[in-house]
Amino acid sequence: MLIGLVRHGLTDWNAEGKIQGQSDIPLNDEGRRQAEMLGDRLLQEPYRWDYCITSSLSRAAETGKIVAAKLDIPLLEPDHRIRERAYGQVEGMTAMQREEKWGKEWNLLSLGQETDEQLQVRGLAFLEDLSARYPQSNVLVISHGGFLAQLYTALYKDKYTERLGNLSLTILEKKELEWSPLLYNCTRHILQNQR
Numbered sequence: 001m002l003i004g005l006v007r008h009g010l011t012d013w014n015a016e017g018k019i020q021g022q023s024d025i026p027l028n029d030e031g032r033r034q035a036e037m038l039g040d041r042l043l044q045e046p047y048r049w050d051y052c053i054t055s056s057l058s059r060a061a062e063t064g065k066i067v068a069a070k071l072d073i074p075l076l077e078p079d080h081r082i083r084e085r086a087y088g089q090v091e092g093m094t095a096m097q098r099e100e101k102w103g104k105e106w107n108l109l110s111l112g113q114e115t116d117e118q119l120q121v122r123g124l125a126f127l128e129d130l131s132a133r134y135p136q137s138n139v140l141v142i143s144h145g146g147f148l149a150q151l152y153t154a155l156y157k158d159k160y161t162e163r164l165g166n167l168s169l170t171i172l173e174k175k176e177l178e179w180s181p182l183l184y185n186c187t188r189h190i191l192q193n194q195r
Contacts, residue, residue, distance in 0.1 A: 001131055001174040002047060002138040002182075006067070007145045008060040009034040010166045017094045020059075021087030021113075021146075027062050034167040034190055035063045039070025041189035042140075047171070050137040051076050053130070055083045055144060063167070064142040073140075081126040084144035085119050088112020116150055123151035131174055155179055165190070 009031025013020050027035070042049065049071055054064035056078035068075040089111040090098050098106045107113075130139060145164040152160045152170075164185055171183040 004140040021091040035066035052140040054142040082143040085146040119150035120154035
């Protein structure tokens with residue numbers, strides 16, 4: 001079984017440096033173009049994808065809709081467990097705004113945000129369920145940067161800490177009980193189109 005983990009395309013809040021969390025911010029035109037680029041790339045690669053599943057937030061759902069249509073694969077019902085971290089009071093704020101209001105260590109304060117542990121628990125539960133339901137299938141999962149970063153921490157501790165780019169692709173292969181990374185945070189499809 002292969003799982004392709006993808007961060008959704010660009011939104012206006014991404015471009016402005018605002019934390020989105022579970023605020024339902026749509027893709028912008030660049031984000032839609034990025035999703036098209038990923039779909040084009042996946043059509044050229046040797047891996048064949050059987051299904052696509054997304055978070056229930058519109059930026060991930062629309063990314064998945066574009067990619068699934070390009071690959072002509074079924075889009076499964078969205079799963080709330082792969083939504084972005086809830087950031088509570090800091091949603092909609094830039095780094096400067098957060099630091100002005102609460103200081104540089106705002107993330108250590110209790111401002112209504114989900115903990116790393118909560119994200120990791122729901123991420124691992126989602127992976128376990130997905131592999132039980134589709135053990136012989138290759139599934140694309142369209143989610144969010146903060147959520148995926150915590151999933152990788154749960155799986156690999158501090159081995160992967162690079163910031164995840166919009167529309168980055170990570171591919172994990174299930175071998176018995178282990179998830180082996182075949183590709184991590186790859187945005188070649190976007191970089192190739194920026195020249």
